[in-house]
Amino acid sequence: MSLELSPTAGFNQLHRIESSTLFQGVVIAIIILSALTIGAKTYDLPPLVEQSLGVMDAAITLFFLIEILFRFAASPIKRRFFMDGWNVFDTLVVIGSLIPLDNSEAVLLGRLLRVFRVLRLVSVVPELRFLINSLLKAIPRMGYIALLMFIIFYIYAAMGSMFFAKVDEDLWGDVAISMLTLFRVATFEDWTDVMYATMEHYPLSWIFYLTFIFLTAFVFLNMMIGAILEVMSEEQNAKQAQQAHDERDEITRQLRDVQSQLAELVSLSKSEQNGLGHGKMEDS
Numbered sequence: 001m002s003l004e005l006s007p008t009a010g011f012n013q014l015h016r017i018e019s020s021t022l023f024q025g026v027v028i029a030i031i032i033l034s035a036l037t038i039g040a041k042t043y044d045l046p047p048l049v050e051q052s053l054g055v056m057d058a059a060i061t062l063f064f065l066i067e068i069l070f071r072f073a074a075s076p077i078k079r080r081f082f083m084d085g086w087n088v089f090d091t092l093v094v095i096g097s098l099i100p101l102d103n104s105e106a107v108l109l110g111r112l113l114r115v116f117r118v119l120r121l122v123s124v125v126p127e128l129r130f131l132i133n134s135l136l137k138a139i140p141r142m143g144y145i146a147l148l149m150f151i152i153f154y155i156y157a158a159m160g161s162m163f164f165a166k167v168d169e170d171l172w173g174d175v176a177i178s179m180l181t182l183f184r185v186a187t188f189e190d191w192t193d194v195m196y197a198t199m200e201h202y203p204l205s206w207i208f209y210l211t212f213i214f215l216t217a218f219v220f221l222n223m224m225i226g227a228i229l230e231v232m233s234e235e236q237n238a239k240q241a242q243q244a245h246d247e248r249d250e251i252t253r254q255l256r257d258v259q260s261q262l263a264e265l266v267s268l269s270k271s272e273q274n275g276l277g278h279g280k281m282e283d284s
Contacts, residue, residue: 014074034060035118064094086123138231149220164198186216
């Protein structure tokens with residue numbers, strides 16, 4: 001019986017280590033150290049420091065390889081490990097980091113993947129994973145808002161090209177350039193200069209700019225934020241419901257264990273009583 005339970009106990013022990021605060025803190029510290037190492041390599045450094053950074057980079061790569069293998073070993077069901085997108089991302093980044101930097105053909109890819117190791121901070125911190133997952137799930141809803149925003153941009157760009165092309169050909173020459181100009185207006189990048197230039201010829205052109213800014217900077221931006229917050233609220237509710245479901249399952253499992261233990265105790269007590277009864281009968 002102990003031989004059957006030992007693999008499960010081993011997996012539980014590995015899982016406890018992998019999910020411990022100390023282990024997560026060490027991983028986060030190594031990721032931050034990796035980011036600092038990548039940033040330091042962008043400066044002109046003495047040869048000794050560059051060699052030290054190279055050794056440190058190799059040690060960090062080895063640590064990430066051991067860490068991903070440990071997480072894989074701690075997973076009780078190996079197939080489910082690769083069903084998680086974050087685990088797949090971490091594995092690809094770690095494997096890509098094994099590309100040697102002295103290979104001239106793959107040096108750019110190796111450096112890029114080493115830069116992406118900083119993104120592993122997102123996969124390690126649960127709160128960051130929650131934000132990214134909510135953002136990804138909000139993209140379909142944000143897509144419709146972006147489509148409506150594009151329609152508004154196109155309408156205003158066509159109007160601006162028709163009315164203001166004679167004022168400034170560089171800003172309102174065609175629809176494409178007009179849309180770039182409107183993007184400048186929407187980001188409030190010196191948009192008043194653009195407005196005052198057209199107001200010299202069309203005094204009421206401020207209505208054009210104010211209505212456009214009201215739609216894009218206030219209405220559509222708040223709609224984007226609202227869509228993200230709605231998805232985050234749904235994800236939080238789903239997370240709480242899953243936690244409550246897991247707690248109910250754990251309580252049910254504990255109750256079943258208690259019931260089985262009580263049944264064993266009852267059976268043992270009955271067997272002992274039967275043994276005592278047979279003993280008395282033999283004595284008599």
